[in-house]
Amino acid sequence: xTRVFSGVKPTGHLTLGNYLGALRRWAEVDxxxxxxxxxxxxxxxxxxxxDPARVRRLSRQAATLLLxxxxxxxxxxxxxxxxxxxxxxxxxxxxxxxxxxEMRRMIQxxxxxxxxxxxxxxxxxxxxxYPALMAADILAYDTDEVPVxxxxxxxxxxARDLAVRFNHRYGHTFVVPRATAxxxxxxxxxxxxxxxxxxxxxxxxxxxVYLLDEPEVVRKKVMRAxxxxxxxxxxxxxxxxxxxxxxxxxxxxxGGDPEALSGxxxxxxxxxxxxxxxxxxxxxPVQERHRELCADPGYVDGVLxxxxxxxxxxxxxxxxxxxxxxxxxxx
Numbered sequence: 001x002t003r004v005f006s007g008v009k010p011t012g013h014l015t016l017g018n019y020l021g022a023l024r025r026w027a028e029v030d031x032x033x034x035x036x037x038x039x040x041x042x043x044x045x046x047x048x049x050x051d052p053a054r055v056r057r058l059s060r061q062a063a064t065l066l067l068x069x070x071x072x073x074x075x076x077x078x079x080x081x082x083x084x085x086x087x088x089x090x091x092x093x094x095x096x097x098x099x100x101x102e103m104r105r106m107i108q109x110x111x112x113x114x115x116x117x118x119x120x121x122x123x124x125x126x127x128x129x130y131p132a133l134m135a136a137d138i139l140a141y142d143t144d145e146v147p148v149x150x151x152x153x154x155x156x157x158x159a160r161d162l163a164v165r166f167n168h169r170y171g172h173t174f175v176v177p178r179a180t181a182x183x184x185x186x187x188x189x190x191x192x193x194x195x196x197x198x199x200x201x202x203x204x205x206x207x208x209v210y211l212l213d214e215p216e217v218v219r220k221k222v223m224r225a226x227x228x229x230x231x232x233x234x235x236x237x238x239x240x241x242x243x244x245x246x247x248x249x250x251x252x253x254x255g256g257d258p259e260a261l262s263g264x265x266x267x268x269x270x271x272x273x274x275x276x277x278x279x280x281x282x283x284x285p286v287q288e289r290h291r292e293l294c295a296d297p298g299y300v301d302g303v304l305x306x307x308x309x310x311x312x313x314x315x316x317x318x319x320x321x322x323x324x325x326x327x328x329x330x331x
Contacts, residue, residue, distance in 0.1 A: 002034040003175070005143040007041035007081065010058035011048075014065050016209040016279060017188030017198035019286065020252040021149045027070030029147075037077040037141055037311060038066060043087065044134070047127040048116060064300055065211055068289035077314075079307030081137065086315035090136035093322055095129055097166050098158070103128050107154055135159035140315040142175040150187045151197060153179045170325040173318070188249060191225035194241035212287060215280045222246075222276035233265040243268070246275050253278035 006026060008018060029036045042059045059080060071078055081087050103109065109131070113123045126133075138146055138159045146156045156179035163174040188198045192207030199208075209221055227242040235258050237244045247258035250271070265271045293300055324330060 002144045003142055004029055004034045004036040004145045004147065005038070005138055005141050005177075006147050007039045007044075007137060008062055008066070009041050009044045010055055010062045011045050011050075012058065012199070013210045013212065014062060015188070015198050015211065016249070016283070017149075019069060019211055019283070020188055020249070022147065023066060023069040023071075025147055026066075026076075027072075029076075031075040034145070036075075037079070037314070038071060039079045039081050039084075039137075039307075039311070040066070041081040041134075041137060043081050044130055047124055047130050048112065049121060060300070063304055064290055064293045065286070067293055067300065067303065068286050073303045073307065077307050077310050078303055079311045080304055083304065083308035084311045084315060086140050086312065086319040087133065087136050090140050090315075090319045090322060091129075091133040093326055094132040094135050094139070094162050094166075096326070097162050097169070098132050098135075102158060102161070103131060106131050106158070108151070131155050131158050132162070135162050138177050139163055139174045140319055141311070142314075142318055143177045144175060145180050146177050147180050149197075150181060153181070166322070166325075170322075170327075173322050173325050188252075189241065189245040191221055191245070194226060194245045209279060209283075211283060212290065213283075215284075218280050218283065219276040222279060223272050225272060225275075227268045227272075233262050233268065233271055235259040235262040243271070246271055250275040250278050253282045 006022065008014065008022065014023070026036065026038050040059050040062045042055060045055045045058070063078065063080060066078055067073065109128055112127055116123050116127070134155050135158055138156070139162070146159075148156060156177060160176050160178070163176045167173055167176075190196045190198050190207035191209070206221060206224065207226075209218055213221070225242065225246060227246070228240045230240055230243075233243055233247075234240055235244055235247050243262075244258065247261050250256070251258040251261055253275075265274075320330075
């Protein structure tokens with residue numbers, strides 16, 4: 001059976017992009033064809049300056065939204081990364097296999113380091129080395145597939161490289177994973193800046209639809225979305241990114257094809273209106289379930305405890321094998 005793993009960082013409120021590109025797809029993984037693990041990767045939130053209370057609050061909110069998005073803990077393993085020590089244990093071994101050059105070539109490191117330096121802050125070492133931790137997240141579970149957005153495929157490629165290198169040097173230990181991406185809305189873009197992704201840690205709120213936004217707030221944001229100066233509704237990601245983004249969001253919400261949908265609209269206004277309503281309806285059941293789960297925090301705590309226990313049992317044999325293979329004495 002195929003093993004699937006992915007996670008979400010609690011660095012901001014989850015967005016429509018997180019849902020269409022990841023959470024909804026995770027819930028649709030066929031339990032008869034894949035054994036799936038999904039977690040809140042809270043250790044990754046520590047790579048930049050942060051408020052501890054906010055990280056805890058967003059971690060719990062993210063875990064609750066994973067469940068609200070349809071992840072059934074009876075069929076999925078849902079947990080918090082820091083509750084499973086094997087992630088940190090394996091991360092150091094992979095740092096000993098990775099190279100400085102590989103870490104510094106990571107696009108997200110370059111972008112985030114530049115942003116931190118632009119704010120006058122210092123760059124934490126963990127920001128440079130966190131791809132090794134991400135590789136550990138994946139490799140600890142003998143993962144076959146990692147469903148990620150386009151911006152994370154480079155990290156999965158690094159995990160593949162480290163797995164191959166480790167296996168070659170120290171004996172076969174890890175499964176070599178592969179990244180998988182949804183056909184539509186793999187990377188939902190900012191409504192006010194369609195050349196940038198709809199990131200949860202972005203501060204430009206008007207261009208971001210959050211999963212817990214009220215319906216009227218969603219409608220207002222979509223109706224104010226940037227389009228283009230050209231005439232007609234045409235799907236062209238390069239030349240007409242604003243319209244293309246709306247068409248991709250609508251297609252993802254309704255299960256259609258963005259290029260085919262473009263022919264159904266004579267005006268931007270009609271496209272925006274339909275897209276706004278489609279988003280409201282897609283988010284409605286998620287928000288309703290989220291409210292139910294927030295009213296029963298003990299249930300969420302129980303799911304996370306059980307998930308962490310199961311994840312530890314799954315990861316420990318592989319991580320222990322890696323410790324032996326690399327030359328460490330058994331405890």
